[in-house]
Amino acid sequence: MSVAPDQEARESFEAALARLEQIALALEKGDLSLEESLKLYEEGIARARLCQERLEEAESKIEVLSQDARRVLDRAAKVEPPR
Numbered sequence: 771m772s773v774a775p776d777q778e779a780r781e782s783f784e785a786a787l788a789r790l791e792q793i794a795l796a797l798e799k800g801d802l803s804l805e806e807s808l809k810l811y812e813e814g815i816a817r818a819r820l821c822q823e824r825l826e827e828a829e830s831k832i833e834v835l836s837q838d839a840r841r842v843l844d845r846a847a848k849v850e851p852p853r
Contacts, residue, residue, distance in 0.1 A: 781820065782824075783820075783821055783824040783825070783828075786817045786820045786821050786824070787817075787821055789813075789817055790814055790817040790818060790821065793810050793811075793813060793814040793817065794814065796810055797810055797811065797814070
């Protein structure tokens with residue numbers, strides 16, 4: 771079962787990671803047919819990509835926020851007289 775684009779947009783990082791863990795456990799058991807294993811593996815790759823994308827998005831947001839915070843702090847330091 772692969773992740774549909776509209777489902778992917780709604781799915782949270784946590785939900786995708788939880789499903790990825792379920793897939794890994796099912797594959798580790800080794801009691802699936804080759805066809806079932808391949809389907810789960812394909813879904814797992816899709817979930818892993820989704821998780822990676824969500825992490826990259828979060829990292830980008832954090833970087834932007836950090837840069838903004840540094841600018842605000844730099845301006846505040848220039849305005850305040852030294853003590």
